[in-house]
Amino acid sequence: MTDCILETRNLTKEFSGFTAVNGVDLKVQRGHIHALIGPNGAGKTTFFNLLTKFLTPTDGSILFKGRDITRMRPADIAHLGVIRSFQISAVFPNMTVLENVRLALQRKLGVAYQFWRSDSMLHRLNDQAMALLEDVGLGKFADNITEELAYGRKRALEIATTLALDPELMLLDEPTQGMGAEDVGMTTELIRRVSADRTILMVEHNLGVVSTLADCITVLQRGAILAEGPYETVSKNPEVIEAYMGASDVEHA
Amino acid sequence: MNKTFWIILFVLGLLAPFAVYPVLMMELLCFALFACAFNLLLGYSGLLSFGHAAFFGSAAYITGFVMTQWNFGPFSGIVAGTLFAGALGLVFGLLAIRRQGIYFAMITLALEQIVFFLSLKLPFTGGEDGLQGIPRGMLFGFIDLNQPLNMYYTVFAIFVACFWLIHRTVHSPFGQVLRAIRENEPRAISLGYNVERIKLLAFVLSATLAGTAGATKSIVFQTASLTDVSWHTSGSVILMTLLGGMGTLLGPIVGAFTVVGLEHELSGIGSWVTVIIGMIFIVCVLAFRRGIVGEIGRLWKRSF
Ligand SMILES: Nc1ncnc2c1ncn2[C@@H]1O[C@H](COP(=O)(O)OP(=O)(O)O)[C@@H](O)[C@H]1O
Ligand SMILES: [Mg+2]
Numbered sequence: 003m004t005d006c007i008l009e010t011r012n013l014t015k016e017f018s019g020f021t022a023v024n025g026v027d028l029k030v031q032r033g034h035i036h037a038l039i040g041p042n043g044a045g046k047t048t049f050f051n052l053l054t055k056f057l058t059p060t061d062g063s064i065l066f067k068g069r070d071i072t073r074m075r076p077a078d079i080a081h082l083g084v085i086r087s088f089q090i091s092a093v094f095p096n097m098t099v100l101e102n103v104r105l106a107l108q109r110k111l112g113v114a115y116q117f118w119r120s121d122s123m124l125h126r127l128n129d130q131a132m133a134l135l136e137d138v139g140l141g142k143f144a145d146n147i148t149e150e151l152a153y154g155r156k157r158a159l160e161i162a163t164t165l166a167l168d169p170e171l172m173l174l175d176e177p178t179q180g181m182g183a184e185d186v187g188m189t190t191e192l193i194r195r196v197s198a199d200r201t202i203l204m205v206e207h208n209l210g211v212v213s214t215l216a217d218c219i220t221v222l223q224r225g226a227i228l229a230e231g232p233y234e235t236v237s238k239n240p241e242v243i244e245a246y247m248g249a250s251d252v253e254h255a
Numbered sequence: 256m257n258k259t260f261w262i263i264l265f266v267l268g269l270l271a272p273f274a275v276y277p278v279l280m281m282e283l284l285c286f287a288l289f290a291c292a293f294n295l296l297l298g299y300s301g302l303l304s305f306g307h308a309a310f311f312g313s314a315a316y317i318t319g320f321v322m323t324q325w326n327f328g329p330f331s332g333i334v335a336g337t338l339f340a341g342a343l344g345l346v347f348g349l350l351a352i353r354r355q356g357i358y359f360a361m362i363t364l365a366l367e368q369i370v371f372f373l374s375l376k377l378p379f380t381g382g383e384d385g386l387q388g389i390p391r392g393m394l395f396g397f398i399d400l401n402q403p404l405n406m407y408y409t410v411f412a413i414f415v416a417c418f419w420l421i422h423r424t425v426h427s428p429f430g431q432v433l434r435a436i437r438e439n440e441p442r443a444i445s446l447g448y449n450v451e452r453i454k455l456l457a458f459v460l461s462a463t464l465a466g467t468a469g470a471t472k473s474i475v476f477q478t479a480s481l482t483d484v485s486w487h488t489s490g491s492v493i494l495m496t497l498l499g500g501m502g503t504l505l506g507p508i509v510g511a512f513t514v515v516g517l518e519h520e521l522s523g524i525g526s527w528v529t530v531i532i533g534m535i536f537i538v539c540v541l542a543f544r545r546g547i548v549g550e551i552g553r554l555w556k557r558s559f
Contacts, residue, residue, distance in 0.1 A: 054445060056441065056444075075449075076444045076445065077444055077447050077448060077449045077450070080444075080445060080446060080447030081447050085445060085446070085447075086445050087445075088441065088442070088445070092439055092441065092442040092445070093439065093442070094434070094435050094438040094439050094442065095438060095439070096434075096438055097434070097435070097438065101431070104431075105431060105432070105435050105443075105446065106446050108428060108431065108432070109446060109447050109448065111428070113428040113429075114428065114429060114432045114448060114449075114453060115429055115452075115453070115456055116427060116428050116429055117423070117424040117427045117429035117430065117456070117460065118420075118423060118424075118427065119423075119427050119428060120423065120426060120427065121426050121427050121428055121430060121431055123428065124428060124431065163446070167446065167447065
């Protein structure tokens with residue numbers, strides 16, 4: 003199992019008696035785009051929060067490249083090369099678009115505590131930040147205040163900021179949520195492009211996106227795994243169809 | 256425009272003692288520095304401390320003590336007070352920084368009460384009287400600080416140096432991360448920043464500079480008293496910062512000048528001062544949420 007980058011064993015999270023994630027055993031293969039789907043409230047975001055240590059699991063363990071990371075702090079996870087995005091757009095609203103990306107690039111310079119130096123030293127990162135912005139089609143918005151961007155562009159900026167850290171494993175929580183069809187197409191293309199030399203685990207409601215992108219799909223329902231496998235298999239699974247019909251979510255496809 | 260503006264202020268500061276009573280000017284500068292230090296925490300890190308008088312006051316006591324008992328000169332006296340405040344800031348910070356919002360404020364207030372109690376009870380603090388007759392001494396062995404102008408320019412130099420450091424901190428790589436944390440803390444964490452350590456550093460810096468302000472004030476007035484470590488002083492610096500406009504560099508200076516100036520102007524009418532300042536504060540918070548400087552800045556931006 004050398005090519006398994008992330009593994010969870012019996013991962014469980016209870017919120018005062020309510021089990022949001024229930025004994026999940028998941029393996030993500032290196033280089034894959036792995037999609038996590040399931041009706042609203044299935045526990046997908048909670049699962050992400052467990053992986054990135056924003057929540058502490060009630061039970062079970064998490065292994066990244068064979069190493070137990072269950073007890074680590076969220077910032078340490080990022081240092082290992084696991085970077086997440088958030089379901090609710092996570093940008094720094096009053097900074098410029100360029101500054102958003104630069105803030106991610108800055109971390110690797112190791113100057114976070116240098117209060118005595120001028121921030122003009124960060125200008126050396128501008129070219130790199132610009133290149134990342136061009137990559138996601140935001141080049142001409144570099145100097146805009148982030149707050150003013152359209153929603154789809156904010157999500158693209160989020161991906162650029164995540165990519166700035168060159169993560170080995172990217173966790174994307176519903177990257178196309180709330181986007182118009184055009185932006186969905188662009189984002190799908192973007193994710194495919196950046197997936198070349200990394201692993202992506204993404205939560206996605208849009209089954210169209212999932213079917214074009216995902217190498218492997220895990221269906222979550224009430225906190226537990228309902229089905230797993232490639233799109234062709236999973237989409238024909240009667241239980242999955244049932245679950246999706248039940249949640250009247252099938253129109254998304 | 257920006258640079259010219261600061262140069263004008265600098266020149267005004269140089270000329271001030273010829274127009275305003277120097278002791279008042281020095282008091283204004285000490286409190287302005289205190290408010291600027293506080294603003295580094297509240298305005299730029301988003302942390303509300305109710306206990307900042309602990310740093311201001313304890314530095315005053317330490318400076319007073321080493322200058323009266325150990326014959327320290329004014330420079331090493333201020334350094335000692337400042338370092339003590341920084342160390343105390345580290346202790347407060349380690350205990351409080353993991354807490355959020357009102358819990359953070361309450362812990363800092365509780366710790367400040369302990370410092371107040373110690374200042375009252377410890378053998379070398381002079382109890383109710385505080386420390387009196389702290390010598391101003393000779394700066395670097397040859398500048399006699401008993402000369403009002405020498406004292407004034409020393410205070411002014413300290414103020415300018417500290418203000419520059421705050422300005423630099425705000426516009427540093429560290430300042431960028433602070434800003435990011437204030438704008439979206441979970442995102443900053445997910446990018447790998449150790450948010451607690453960053454906040455702790457901001458807290459220690461703020462405490463240290465608040466200490467410089469207190470240490471300087473103890474030399475100017477030649478006293479260190481219980482008022483300096485009391486929660487009234489903590490409240491007063493919050494008022495100055497909010498009134499002037501938190502998160503702006505100039506705001507705390509304007510706020511400190513307004514509050515200290517009003518206290519002087521209205522000192523004739525006794526305890527009503529507190530009531531009047533309280534009312535002004537309520538009006539300001541209700542009508543101009545961004546403080547004096549924040550509101551002017553907004554009008555300025557609008558008119559262009
Ligand atoms: N902090 C929390 N406290 C209590 N319940 C929570 C908390 N976070 C999530 N939940 C519950 O856990 C369930 C799963 O939520 P979530 O992980 O957000 O689902 P999804 O992302 O799949 O839509 C929901 O029923 C939600 O109400
Ligand atoms: Mg969710």
